[in-house]
Amino acid sequence: MWWYVAKRLLQTIPVIIGATFIISLMTYLRQIGGDPVAGMFGDRPVSDAVRVQIEQQYHFDEPFIIQWLLFLKGAVVGDFGTAFSGQPVLDLVKRAFPVTVTLAVMALIFEMVLGIIVGTIAGLRRGRWFDQFSLVLSLALIAIPIFVVGFVLQWLFGVEWKIFPATVGGDWTIEKLIIPAIVLGTTSFAYIVRLTRGSVAESLVSDHVRTARAKGLSNGRVVRNHVLRNSLVPVVTFLGVDLGALMAGAVITEGIFNIPGVGNLAFRAIQQGQSPTVISVITIMVLVYVVTSLVVDLLYAALDPRIRYA
Amino acid sequence: MPDISSSTPLPGQERFVASVSDTPLREVDAVDTSAPPESQWKEAWKHLRSNPLFWVASLVMVVLAVMIAVPSLFTSADPQYANLSDSLGPARDGHPFGFNKQGYDVWARTVYGARASVTVGLLATLIVALLGIITGAVAGFFGGWLDTIVSRFSDIVFSIPLLLACISVISAVNNLWPDRGYWGSIMVVVLALGAFAWPQITRQMRGAILEVKNLEFVDAATAIGASRFTNLRRHIVPNALAPVIVTSTISLGVFIVSEASLSFLGLGLPSTVVSWGNDISQAQVLVRSGDNLDVLFVPATALAVTVLGFILLGEAVREAIDPKARKS
Secondary structure, three states: OHHHHHHHHHHHHHHHHHHHHHHHHHHHHHHHOOOOOHHOOOOOOOOHHHHHHHHHHHHOOOOOOHHHHHHHHHHHHHOOOOOOOOHHHHHHHHHHHHHHHHHHHHHHHHHHHHHHHHHHHHHHOOOOHHHHHHHHHHHHHHHHHHHHHHHHHHHHHHHHHHOOOOOOOOOOOOOHHHHHHHHHHHHHHHHHHHHHHHHHHHOOOHHOOOOOHHHHHHHHHHHHHHHHHHHHHHHHHHHHHHHHHHHHHHHHHHHHOOOOOOHHHHHHHHHHHHHHHHHHHHHHHHHHHHHHHOOOOOOOHHHHOOOOOO | OOOOOOEEEEEOOOOOOOHHOOOOOOHHHEEEEEEOOEEEEEEEHHHHHHHHHHHHHHHOOOOOOOHHHOHHHHOOOOOOOOOOOOOOOOOOEEEEOOOOOOEEHHHHHHHHHHHHHHHHHHHOOOOOOHHHHHHHHHHHOOOHHHHHHHHHHHHHHHHHHHHHHHHHHHHHHHHOOOOHHHHHHHHHHHHHHHHHHHHHOOOOOHHHHHHHHHHHHHHHHHOOOOOOOHHHHHHHHHHHHHHHHHHHHHHHHHHHHHHHHHHHHOOOOOOOOOOOOHHHHOOHHHHHHHOOOHHHHHHHHHHHHHHHHHHHHHHHHHHHHOOOHOOO
């Protein structure tokens, strides 16, 4: 198993390096299009000496390949450059990261708990009204853009009923993040309902469940120990990969609720052409995705003994 | 001693044998073995026809197609005409859902917005499907170093979050090519989505090709003298295409939502283009204040129904071509 882990870890290195290459290329295109130095100063004129100094500091004067290699060189020793505000990018990320991770984990818990419950009930009572209802609900939630759900919940809870604050702002608390987390998790919730329903329904008619019933086990025990345990394997793999997707999808949710997270940081940095911040933040998201999919692969093998490490 | 052969068996020894008409055997018996074999697609069409969801989805598609071709059938108002004195005005004759903040007719903008939103979805799907099918087929069929290159490259692109990648590309293009008109704006969004969304199809196509490649009918074709390329074109790709078509149909809906998300962030289509994404994102300010909610709900519903239509179509096709999905 350790050999498999080592092999998979080695395989991720070219993926991460390749991803930084593509992201660097995009930020380089942004530099060609709009002068980042002028953008830094807004309306004020920039003297040539200052311009040269800034261009050297951010390596804007270097060709693309050199800029990319310099980023990689810095990243290896943990130096991700400085943002235009003069703060190290690492500090900005360290401040924004906890919010987004908290938000994504809350969304994950919401979609997991509710999604598995609704999906299981629907799967156990296939064809009844609850099943039909959950099917329609999940399809509707997949079809409605996440920001429409966001506006409506923000208006209902924040403006009409005033139960939760409409926006989060700088001093975030877990309580303030409840509604944004639900918004962020809606689409995945719908997928989990469908996934759980399908696999519960499938394992209800499988041989091992029939055997369990034949042994005379109570219905509750059959469902808990024999149906659920087996049908949750695909759900667990989905949840694992979803953590990365939630963090990336947080751009929209963080925009609606004004949350100072990674998505917001990335979005602003992209718009202002702040190459070091953009490359660093997106690389971190790539890293999260790569690590979670590795963990999922390992979990998968642990949950399903039929799968062996190759 | 009791008579074992009597008609009343001992408790616990009852036997129940179902009559043939109650077992699945009836269906097996009903199959007419002398009938000529049907092609995969003909059989799928038979199943599709009997699925009510398929007809619901088709209805959505037809209405949408008419709406895109002749929008004036649905509304007599001009989507580009605004009168500020109508701002946020309620519904009145000829304007069933009232007016938005700038005084545009909400329904007219929704009807005309179908064109841009669906065009983005269709073109992006076309590009993603083409790229994915070609790269996936090449990787799966030829294997070796071609497979390694394609798979590693698709791993890299797949690892970058789609929305963030699109934001980066579009904000770069915004500086390089600021005034790009109607079609220019649509093409930039389409190409940005296309450039980063193909790996999913590649992976699926590669997997399907690997599965089909070693089936007997391919060997049979080789035996009667089909070349490697003929095999790929005539036998392997058509048989591996089914799951890819399903995913593409569903992802069409996803791309329409993505365009709306990008427009919400101010990076999709410019506000001069009438699109659902633009109208929905402009309605955000109103939602916070809470008046004339139709400004949000009408374009959002149109978008949701369209996306749902494509999802249902994909699901119906999946059920029709995959016998395993049919039984549930």
